[in-house]
Amino acid sequence: MEDVRRFFAQSCDFVLAAAQPEHFGSITVDLPEVAFWGRSNVGKSSLINAITGRKNLARASNTPGRTQQIVFFNMAGRLLFADLPGYGHAKAPKVEVNKWNSFIRYYLKTRLRLRCVILLIDARHGVKANDHEMMTFMDKMAVNYQVVLTKADQVRGSDPAACVAEVEAQLKKHPAARPTVMLTSSEKGLGIDELRAFLVELAAMG
Ligand SMILES: Nc1nc2c(ncn2[C@@H]2O[C@H](COP(=O)(O)OP(=O)(O)OP(=O)(O)O)[C@@H](O)[C@H]2O)c(=O)[nH]1
Numbered sequence: 001m002e003d004v005r006r007f008f009a010q011s012c013d014f015v016l017a018a019a020q021p022e023h024f025g026s027i028t029v030d031l032p033e034v035a036f037w038g039r040s041n042v043g044k045s046s047l048i049n050a051i052t053g054r055k056n057l058a059r060a061s062n063t064p065g066r067t068q069q070i071v072f073f074n075m076a077g078r079l080l081f082a083d084l085p086g087y088g089h090a091k092a093p094k095v096e097v098n099k100w101n102s103f104i105r106y107y108l109k110t111r112l113r114l115r116c117v118i119l120l121i122d123a124r125h126g127v128k129a130n131d132h133e134m135m136t137f138m139d140k141m142a143v144n145y146q147v148v149l150t151k152a153d154q155v156r157g158s159d160p161a162a163c164v165a166e167v168e169a170q171l172k173k174h175p176a177a178r179p180t181v182m183l184t185s186s187e188k189g190l191g192i193d194e195l196r197a198f199l200v201e202l203a204a205m206g
């Protein structure tokens, strides 16, 4: 655990924000990569901030769909993090949605050192139809993904462990998903060390 803490005590620096495929060409570092993805407002940016221990590294906001770019961060020269735009924003126009879907498809296809997508699911809401859709999308592309439940501190009236078990049961239908689910709260720091340990493991694999 101490090694994990030491890893994340190092610097994490903004690399660039890509708004279109051509921008990937400006990324000069060659590192194993991890992407954070999930519905709009699920807590992607907050989770990146919690993992790296920086309050405002990835902008977190109350405005869904705010992160409209793929934002890259260099973690200690060991891992590249990509904060992906969220999906499922009800107010987004269809042409915009299609544009972002194809940009993300391009991202998933071309980032050769992408080791894992951290797929965030709101612990209060469970797996929605569009989450299943994105999982099926990654299954077809054989993109390895780890499901992380967010906002565990907000779960009321149900047992978070039961929520974990239910989501794990649903993942059996998704071949590219890692079989176990992590429960987190960026607000309370719950599950953050477990996720950090997993990321350090990915970095160690190179
Ligand atoms: N209670 C609680 N709120 C959280 C947690 N994580 C995120 N939030 C809140 O949820 C809202 C959205 O968080 P973001 O981190 O901006 O979500 P995002 O997935 O990056 O959103 P987009 O980039 O817009 O798709 C913010 O108001 C956060 O403060 C958490 O663990 N607990």
Ligand SMILES: [Mg+2]
Pocket: 044, 045, 046, 059, 060, 061, 066, 067, 083
């Ligand atoms: Mg965001």
